[in-house]
Each structure stands twice: as structure tokens, then as C-alpha cells.
Amino acid sequence: MNTLKSALILLVAIFICSCAKTIKPSAEKKDTTKSTEKGYTQYVNTFIGTAPLQDPKIIGYNPPEGWRVWAGLVYPGSSLPNAMVQLSPITEYGSGAGYEYEDTLIHAFTHTNKGHWNLCNIPVLPVTGSTQGKDAFYSRYSHEQEKAAPGFYGVFLKDYQIQANLTSTLRAGFHQYTYPSSKDRSIVFDLAKANNPVRKWSIQQVGNNAVQGHQDVGEKIYFYATLSTELSSLEKRGEDTKNGVAILHLNDGGNATIDMRIGLSFVSVENAKQNLESEIGNKTFATIRNEANTTWENLLSKIQVKGGTAKQKQLFYTSLYRSFLWPALRSDTNKEYTDAKGNKTKADFNYYTEPSLWDTYRNNLILLGIVSPEVTVDVIKSLKDVGDKTGFIPTFFHGDHAAPFIAGSYARGLDGFDVKATYNLLLRNANVEGGARPYITEYIQKGFISDPDVTNPHVETKAKAGVSKTLEYAYDDYSLAQLAKALGDTVNYRVLMKRSQNYRNMFDTKTRFMRGRLANGDWIKNFNPQYPYYEYMYREANAWQVSFFALHDMKGLISLYGGPKPFEAKLDSLFTLPWNPNHIARNVESMIGQYCHGNQPDHEAPFSYYFINKPEKSQQMIDRIMNDLYGIGEDGLALCGMDDSGEMSSWYVFNALGLYPFSPVDDEYLVTVPIFDEVRWKLPNGKEVMIKKSGKDRALKTILVNDKAQKGYFVSHDLFRNGGNLGVVTGN
Numbered sequence: 001m002n003t004l005k006s007a008l009i010l011l012v013a014i015f016i017c018s019c020a021k022t023i024k025p026s027a028e029k030k031d032t033t034k035s036t037e038k039g040y041t042q043y044v045n046t047f048i049g050t051a052p053l054q055d056p057k058i059i060g061y062n063p064p065e066g067w068r069v070w071a072g073l074v075y076p077g078s079s080l081p082n083a084m085v086q087l088s089p090i091t092e093y094g095s096g097a098g099y100e101y102e103d104t105l106i107h108a109f110t111h112t113n114k115g116h117w118n119l120c121n122i123p124v125l126p127v128t129g130s131t132q133g134k135d136a137f138y139s140r141y142s143h144e145q146e147k148a149a150p151g152f153y154g155v156f157l158k159d160y161q162i163q164a165n166l167t168s169t170l171r172a173g174f175h176q177y178t179y180p181s182s183k184d185r186s187i188v189f190d191l192a193k194a195n196n197p198v199r200k201w202s203i204q205q206v207g208n209n210a211v212q213g214h215q216d217v218g219e220k221i222y223f224y225a226t227l228s229t230e231l232s233s234l235e236k237r238g239e240d241t242k243n244g245v246a247i248l249h250l251n252d253g254g255n256a257t258i259d260m261r262i263g264l265s266f267v268s269v270e271n272a273k274q275n276l277e278s279e280i281g282n283k284t285f286a287t288i289r290n291e292a293n294t295t296w297e298n299l300l301s302k303i304q305v306k307g308g309t310a311k312q313k314q315l316f317y318t319s320l321y322r323s324f325l326w327p328a329l330r331s332d333t334n335k336e337y338t339d340a341k342g343n344k345t346k347a348d349f350n351y352y353t354e355p356s357l358w359d360t361y362r363n364n365l366i367l368l369g370i371v372s373p374e375v376t377v378d379v380i381k382s383l384k385d386v387g388d389k390t391g392f393i394p395t396f397f398h399g400d401h402a403a404p405f406i407a408g409s410y411a412r413g414l415d416g417f418d419v420k421a422t423y424n425l426l427l428r429n430a431n432v433e434g435g436a437r438p439y440i441t442e443y444i445q446k447g448f449i450s451d452p453d454v455t456n457p458h459v460e461t462k463a464k465a466g467v468s469k470t471l472e473y474a475y476d477d478y479s480l481a482q483l484a485k486a487l488g489d490t491v492n493y494r495v496l497m498k499r500s501q502n503y504r505n506m507f508d509t510k511t512r513f514m515r516g517r518l519a520n521g522d523w524i525k526n527f528n529p530q531y532p533y534y535e536y537m538y539r540e541a542n543a544w545q546v547s548f549f550a551l552h553d554m555k556g557l558i559s560l561y562g563g564p565k566p567f568e569a570k571l572d573s574l575f576t577l578p579w580n581p582n583h584i585a586r587n588v589e590s591m592i593g594q595y596c597h598g599n600q601p602d603h604e605a606p607f608s609y610y611f612i613n614k615p616e617k618s619q620q621m622i623d624r625i626m627n628d629l630y631g632i633g634e635d636g637l638a639l640c641g642m643d644d645s646g647e648m649s650s651w652y653v654f655n656a657l658g659l660y661p662f663s664p665v666d667d668e669y670l671v672t673v674p675i676f677d678e679v680r681w682k683l684p685n686g687k688e689v690m691i692k693k694s695g696k697d698r699a700l701k702t703i704l705v706n707d708k709a710q711k712g713y714f715v716s717h718d719l720f721r722n723g724g725n726l727g728v729v730t731g732n
Contacts, residue, residue: 040300041293043317046148049074051101051637053590058632058640060591061581070587070598072639073097073115074322077153078168080295081324082352082375085264086113087166087173088153090120093193101637105138106157108190109166111173111264112221114326115643116356120195121221122264125188126177128160131235131247137188150300150321151292167289170329171275175260176285182256187227189246191215192238203246205234211248212269219338224273225262229254259285267344271332278333299324302371303657307677307693315631316656316676319649323367326360326645327352327379340389347385350378354386354394359600359644361401366661367650369409370720373684377416380406384417387425392435398465398539399472400429400436404479404665411482411667412717423487426480430473430496439464443473448505450519451537457526459585461536467506467514468539468601471549474503478552479665503550507560512570513543530577530594532585538601540587544574544594545602551663554611564612571608575621590629590640597625598641603651607662607670610713616699619673622655623698626675657681658691658728659715667717671703673728687723695730702729 049072056062063069073096077088090110091103097115108123125137138159145156154165161180168174179185189211191201196217203213208230214222230251238244250258263276280288300317308316331337331351339345352375355365369376383402387393393402403426410419429436431444439449449466481496508515508523516524516537529543538546548571550557561567579591590598595605606625609617629640630652643649654660658674679691695701703710704727705719719726 039297040304040317041150041296043313044150044296044300044321045314045318045637046074046076046150046153046321047101047637048072048315048318048631049322049637049639049643050076050097050099051633051635053633053638053640055633056581058591058629059589060579060596061584061589064584067586068095068100069589070096070642073642074639075099075113075115076148077109077113078148078151078166078173078292079113079325080151080168080170080292081299081372082327082329083168083325084171084266084329085111085168085173086119086325086328087111087168087175088113089155090123093120093195095195096642098195101143104140106141106155107138108188108193109164109175110194111223111262112328114328114645116645118195121215121217122223122262123190123193124175124260124262125190126157126160126162126164126175126179126258127186127188128162128179128181129184131186131188131249135243135245137190137245149293150296152289165285167285167292169279169288169292171265171332172261172263172279174280174285174288175262176257177260178257180256182254183252185250185252185258187248187250187260189213189248191246192242192244198242200240201244202240203234203236205231212272213246214269219266222265222267222269222272223262224269224276225260226276228259265332266330266338267332267336271334271336275333296321299371302682303653304680304682305656305676305678308656308675311631311636312656312675315626315652319630319652319656322643322649323364323646323653324372327355327382330382340386340394347381349381350375351385352379352382354383354396355379355405356645356647357396357401357405358398359396359647360650361405362600362603362647362651362664363654363661364646364650365405366408366412366664367653369412369414370683373414376409377414380409380414380417380422384422384425387422387428390435391425392429392432393422393425395429395436398468400476401472402426402436403429403476403483407479407483407486408661408665408667410486411665413721419483420487423480423483423489426483427492430477430480437469437473437476439466439469440473443470443502444499446505446521447499447502448517449473451516451524453518453524454526454536457531457533457536459532459534461533463536465533465535465537465539467516467537467543468541468546470506471503471514471546474500475549475551477502482665500552501556503553504556504560507547509560511543512547512561512566514547514549515543530580530583532583532588534585540585540599541596541601542583542588542594544577545588545596545599545605548574548602548605548608551604552665554608558611568609568612568614571605574602574605587642592621592624595621596641597629600644600647604662607660607672610662610670615672615713619698619700622672626652626655658693658726662714668714669717669719671700671713671715671726671728673698673700673730683720683723685721685723689719689723689726691726691728693728693730696732697730699731700728701731703727704729 053071075088075097079086090098110120112119139157163178165176200216263272265271337351478500484493575593606621659669681689
């Protein structure tokens with residue numbers, strides 16, 4: 001027995017020695033960022049949209065040296081749906097979303113984001129070693145040591161040998177930093193920086209292990225942060241200056257892993273603290289991360305798909321994820337928020353930022369209304385609150401697209417807001433100068449908005465963008481007319497419906513383009529339909545890209561062209577006339593002929609063949625866009641154009657499912673051919689929509705609703721009210 005025991009001991013010793021030779025050096029860090037996501041969150045790749053778009057054949061031109069065309073402009077960090085906090089790395093201040101995949105340095109982790117060159121507030125970065133004499137802090141990183149998933153981001157900071165993991169709640173962020181040792185540890189609060197110019201900033205130590213302060217970037221963002229260890233000191237260099245910085249020096253000793261919990265508020269430090277205590281409290285990092293994953297899993301699993309390729313599933317669920325990041329929450333757990341006048345107030349609803357209406361009214365806000373109706377109602381209440389304080393429902397960038405958003409939401413059954421008062425504010429938008437509709441007086445008096453005669457107009461020429469405004473106001477008038485009709489206001493209904501025909505006043509029958517007019521009604525002479533302008537005649541577009549916009553009156557638009565055949569020929573030319581590579585506008589890119597999918601003004605055009613009874617030609621273009629302009633580039637991480645708060649993503653979601661809200665104010669959907677064999681869509685009312693595709697090709701032949709063949713190409717929103725089955729039958 002003793003001999004056997006000795007032999008076993010010897011074997012164990014040999015085994016241990018042999019294993020010791022293969023153990024990695026202690027300097028190598030364990031990968032703590034490995035995703036544990038299963039279910040539907042596993043399909044989301046938050047890096048899609050962070051890589052640059054570089055192929056001139058897609059862009060349409062060779063970008064000038066130093067240009068990064070607008071591609072994706074999204075962030076890979078942690079957020080919950082429509083949350084106040086978006087906790088993400090920043091690799092370049094002043095960039096669209098702060099993070100650009102080709103960069104090699106991380107400067108900080110910031111707590112707000114959108115992808116519109118703004119926000120990126122409260123930057124923090126963990127560091128090691130001496131900070132004396134350093135006036136800039138950053139670290140190298142590699143994508144091989146970087147992981148992300150819905151509600152999580154992790155990266156290894158090479159220069160400091162720190163593993164940084166991030167997760168978040170609605171109003172708070174959770175940082176977990178694993179330092180190489182428990183000595184010489186600091187956290188830099190780089191409060192002089194953000195994507196907006198910082199006016200003022202402050203930070204104070206509170207007790208042994210907490211700090212609080214704010215950034216003022218035109219609006220104040222307050223924070224309250226606690227650490228799992230005590231501070232040895234708070235060093236402030238040039239507090240409240242443009243080059244200042246604050247450094248939290250941590251006590252030596254204890255656990256090498258430090259937790260930092262940070263609450264945000266747009267009202268006060270006290271509310272930031274309350275938000276932190278209410279949403280994180282003493283919960284662990286793992287608990288918060290799992291809760292974030294569960295939140296996203298619950299949302300993503302509302303739409304379950306079968307069939308399609310692995311890439312299509314990844315693009316679909318990534319796009320669905322991106323569709324629910326904006327508008328962002330701005331009220332605190334106690335319901336307080338800062339209103340449009342800068343005053344602290346309180347309401348019985350969640351207050352949200354203004355939606356990016358010029359972009360998202362087309363599809364993103366319709367998707368939000370179907371999946372998250374309670375959020376949509378609160379967004380409308382928030383818009384009304386702004387209107388109550390300022391006299392006008394706010395717009396975003398261009399047009400007055402709160403009208404189709406609110407009227408369309410009401411048409412789809414969302415009525416949990418003061419409809420009459422909101423309607424009255426929208427009427428002010430449509431009739432009163434100085435509010436949401438610039439040049440509305442001229443529009444009402446003449447039926448169009450003019451532009452000046454410029455001898456040599458160029459991309460940057462400043463004017464009224466009269467063509468785009470006229471077309472968009474006409475659709476906004478139609479949209480508001482639908483709400484007037486629903487509320488029994490027949491007088492305004494008639495007035496607005498008449499005004500909705502103003503789009504016709506921009507159509508030049510000789511050139512068959514929507515063309516700019518002078519104040520006296522003459523056509524602008526210096527007219528090149530291929531030349532893009534930012535705001536001369538057109539808004540971020542050329543004549544080709546706006547000349548098919550009459551969402552509410554496609555029959556009338558087709559008649560202007562002379563009927564279906566001339567309309568079809570013109571539409572064919574839109575997609576086949578080569579883009580002139582000398583025509584360069586940064587955000588007019590990703591071209592198919594003259595059609596620009598990288599920006600929103602012509603997104604209705606691919607569907608326009610439906611209105612001349614040729615849906616198969618629309619489907620060919622829709623498929624080309626989905627296959628060639630999403631998830632592209634060397635690593636499949638580029639998107640054409642800017643995501644624009646989820647508009648581009650929502651476009652993909654709807655078309656992948658086989659439905660598109662062509663006219664977003666109307667409670668109906670154009671049926672396209674889904675890329676999946678089967679879709680199971682769970683609705684908030686407990687009912688389901690089942691979408692099934694049959695047939696081998698991509699040419700739409702028959703539409704079935706509850707097994708009954710439909711006339712035309714639209715299905716009613718009743719499908720989402722009552723649940724039911726949608727069959728999409730193709731040929732062969």
C-alpha cells in the first residue's frame with residue numbers, strides 16, 4: 001500500500017510540474033469580458049456601424065483627404081432602451097458618437113451619447129502610476145481585448161494594464177476596474193471635455209469614498225459617484241478651466257478590483273444621488289449586467305424570426321437594438337426634470353428628449369409605438385410640455401414632423417395624452433411665424449417657399465431650402481389634416497388638405513423635377529438637378545432625391561410626370577444615372593445612381609414602383625440596399641450613412657420583416673417580401689402577428705391576411721390591434 005501511495009504522489013507531482021510549464025505568465029490578464037449573453041442578445045453586434053466607410057464605389061466619390069464620411073456614427077457601449085445613461089468609450093472628441101473603430105487610443109468613458117456630434121458627457125478614465133506632470137490621459141487598446149453586448153462593454157487598457165468593464169441602468173453607470181495591483185491607482189475625471197464645448201465644471205469630494213459635481217455644456221449634467229475603496233485625495237488642476245482636470249487618487253491596499261457607481265441627473269446632484277441609490281444601491285456589477293441583459297432580451301424577443309442567414313439575423317437584431325436607444329430619458333426617479341425654460345419641474349410621466357424628427361418620423365417612431373407604446377405616449381407628452389412652455393411643438397432640424405408622428409400615433413390607437421391641447425399646438429406650428437416652420441407666412445400666401453437667384457450656387461450656399469420645406473410642409477399639412485378630421489375639425493381639415501397639394505407648385509413640367517422658385521414665381525435659372533446642396537433649394541439633397549416625395553398623394557405625383565410610364569422611366573433613371581464623383585457633400589453618400597440611401601430625403605423612392613403596380617422592381621432595389629449597404633466593409637462593421645438615432649436601423653427592421661410605413665401618418669403598411677421565412681411578433685396587448693413567406697423568388701405575388709387574399713399592397717394597422725396572420729406569397 002505504501003508503495004502504491006508513493007507512486008501516486010510521484011505521478012501527481014509530475015503532472016503538476018508539466019502543467020506549470022504551460023501556465024501563462026502572471027502579467028497576462030484573464031479575459032473577464034467574455035459575453036454570457038444567450039437568446040436574442042447574442043445576435044447583437046454593437047460594433048456594427050463604428051467602422052469607416054471607405055469604398056468610393058459605394059460612397060459615390062473619393063472623399064477628400066482627412067474626411068471620414070458619415071457612416072453609422074454609433075457607439076458600442078452600454079445602454080438600456082431609451083435610457084438617460086449611455087456609457088461608452090471615447091476615442092475622439094468631436095466625432096459623431098465619440099468612438100471610431102479605426103482609432104487606437106481610448107481617452108475616457110463617457111456617460112451620454114446619441115451619435116450627433118454632441119453629448120459624451122462626464123468623461124472618466126482609470127489610470128495607474130504617477131500622474132505628476134501629465135496633462136493628457138489616454139490608453140492604447142486592441143479590438144482583440146475588447147468585448148461588447150447589449151448593456152455591457154469591456155476593454156483592456158494596455159498602457160495601464162487595467163481591465164475596464166462597464167454596465168448601466170436607466171440613470172446610472174457601473175464601472176468595474178481591475179488594476180494590476182492595489183498601489184498607485186487613480187481615476188481621472190476629464191470634466192473640461194465633452195463633444196459640446198464645456199462652459200463650466202465642478203467636482204467635490206463627499207465623505208471618504210464619493211464625489212459629486214456637474215458639467216455645463218449649455219445644459220447642466222450632474223453626477224454623484226461612489227467607490228468601493230476610500231480616496232486618499234481629490235486633486236483638482238485648474239478647476240472650471242478649459243484645460244483643467246480632476247484626479248481621484250485611491251488608497252493603497254485592499255482589493256485590486258474597484259467598483260465605481262455613478263448616477264446622473266439633468267436636475268441636481270441630489271437627484272443624481274437618488275437615481276444611483278434607487279437603481280444600483282448595493283447591487284453587484286454582475287447583477288446589474290444580468291439585469292441589463294434581461295431587459296434587452298425581453299425587448300428583442302418580442303420579434304422572433306426563423307430562416308435567413310446568420311448575417312441577416314445579426315443585422316436584424318443589431319438594427320432592432322439600435323432602434324431603441326433614442327429618444328433618451330431626462331426625468332429622474334422622483335419624476336423631476338428640467339423643462340424647456342430651464343426650470344425644475346415635476347410630472348406624472350417620464351420626460352424624454354425631443355426625437356430626431358426629420359429622420360425618425362418615417363419609421364423609427366412607428367416601430368417605437370408598436371413595441372413600446374407607453375414610451376411613445378410619454379414622448380408625445382414631453383413634446384407637448386415643450387409646446388406649453390414655448391408656444392410651439394418642437395421640430396428637429398427641418399420640416400414639422402411632429403405632425404405625422406403625433407397624428408400617426410393617435411391613428412394607431414395611442415391616445416393617452418391630451419389630444420386636443422396637443423392638436424392646438426400643432427395648429428400654431430402650421431400657421432404662426434417664428435416657431436417650428438420658418439417662412440410659414442410665405443408658404444401660406446404663395447403656396448411655396450422661394451429661394452434667391454444665386455449666380456454660382458455651391459454645396460454650402462445658404463438660403464431657405466425652399467423646395468424641401470414646401471414638400472415637407474405639404475406632407476405635414478396632410479398629416480395634421482388627418483388629426484383634424486379625427487377630432488371633427490372640418491374647417492381646418494379642408495384648409496390643410498388644400499395646402500397639402502402645395503407640393504405641386506414645386507414641380508417643373510419641362511424638366512420634370514421639383515425645382516426652386518424665385519419670390520416672383522419664376523423658376524431658378526441656375527439649375528443643375530444632379531448638384532447637391534445643404535440648404536439651397538434642397539436640404540442635404542439634389543433635385544433627383546426630392547422629386548419623388550409626395551407620400552400622401554402618389555397618384556397625383558405620378559400624374560404630374562404624365563402617367564405611369566413616364567414616371568417609371570424617371571424612377572429608373574434615379575437608380576441608374578451615375579453619380580458625378582465631382583459632386584461632394586459629406587452627408588450625401590452611399591449612392592445607387594442618383595439615389596442616396598446614406599441620407600433620409602429620398603428613402604421613399606425605392607417603394608415608389610408599387611404605385612405603378614410593379615412591386616417586383618421595388619423589391620429588387622430593397623434587397624440590393626439590405627444586402628449591399630448594411631454590415632459592409634472589410635470586417636462587416638460599416639453602415640452606409642449615419643444611423644440618425646435609429647432611422648437607418650428601423651428601415652432595415654421593417655423591410656427585413658416585410659412591412660414598411662410608407663406614409664407614417666396613415667395607419668397602414670406597405671407589404672414587402674421579408675428576408676425571413678417566419679416572423680412571430682408579440683404585441684403589448686398579449687396578441688401576436690405571424691408573418692410567413694412562401695415561394696422561392698423575391699417577386700411579390702399575393703398578400704394574405706388571415707388566409708384571405710388582399711387587394712392592393714397595403715395592410716391595415718388592425719393587424720397589430722387584433723393580432724393575426726400575414727402571408728407573403730412570391731413566385732415559383
